[in-house]
């Protein structure tokens with residue numbers, strides 16, 4: 243029969259004073275890697291809402307050549323660089339950060355799904371390499387001896403699903419309930435605070451993105467959209483290519499900062515909406531029906547956005563050995579070629595920073611963009627060659 247629900251009023255159940263006092267002393271490390279570039283506001287706010295002091299939530303530093311050099315010794319398998327470099331971050335947490343003041347735990351959840359703004363998608367799964375990396379890291383740090391136990395640090399890698407809020411609440415309570423001595427009410431409340439922090443962060447980024455795009459239209463300037471995964475924001479993973487473009491005067495927009503207001507996006511997608519090719523502005527079934535992988539699907543949508551915006555050009559980043567990006571290369575190439583959108587692809591970004599060659603590629607592309615924009619402004623139209631540069635890392 244149908245489930246009958248009735249509202250119940252009861253008092254909020256709090257944990258004991260002793261448990262709260264213990265939480266105030268705990269220190270928790272979080273590696274600054276992978277999809278933490280997306281969900282960090284949630285993780286931090288969740289812990290803070292439960293009474294962990296903000297100074298006791300310790301993130302590793304951004305990736306760098308030094309960080310990587312100091313701790314490349316743990317590797318047991320050889321995946322893409324964003325997954326490999328996580329071991330260096332754990333090393334830093336276990337040594338440099340631990341030496342300053344001991345950590346009680348390192349939290350590196352297996353993130354299996356993330357929420358998506360897209361519609362009509364087959365799923366919101368993360369890359370299996372990404373989701374499994376905490377388990378690989380656990381193996382790497384315990385294969386000869388348990389380095390976490392030796393440092394007196396609990397390693398917490400339980401799975402989290404950010405697509406389904408009820409499941410996420412349950413998973414978080416199973417992860418932290420006993421460890422932190424919290425009640426289920428406190429856990430649920432902290433989850434809500436985490437979700438609110440994520441929403442506020444997204445809104446803030448989108449407001450800045452909108453201001454950037456509005457300004458570009460007013461000044462008749464180009465904006466560079468970084469088409470990449472959340473962790474391609476890490477300067478050690480993108481080899482500071484974004485800074486190179488900014489130094490040349492190009493404002494950089496991230497995928498997350500593209501405004502997601504349907505009313506603002508509607509004029510860009512109007513023809514497709516009217517012709518029925520798409521059901522709404524976040525529908526990508528017209529170009530990629532097999533859209534189960536969350537970050538890949540968002541990259542494809544962002545390419546569609548860039549293709550429809552007159553002042554956006556694209557920097558397409560991808561890491562060496564990325565099996566998730568490979569199926570989208572051709573798609574993104576076709577979308578941008580059809581719309582005559584200039585783009586630079588830097589695929590195969592790896593551990594070694596090819597500093598000189600990246601500089602040359604950036605400057606060559608920037609020069610071509612400048613010429614292209616000038617010729618368009620002087621009425622060159624379809625005759626003007628569109629800069630499309632493709633290169634390995």
Ligand code: SF4
Pocket residue numbers: 322323324325369370371372471561563564565566567
């Ligand atoms: S999506 Fe690609 S770069 Fe990211 S973890 Fe998976 S394989 Fe590595």
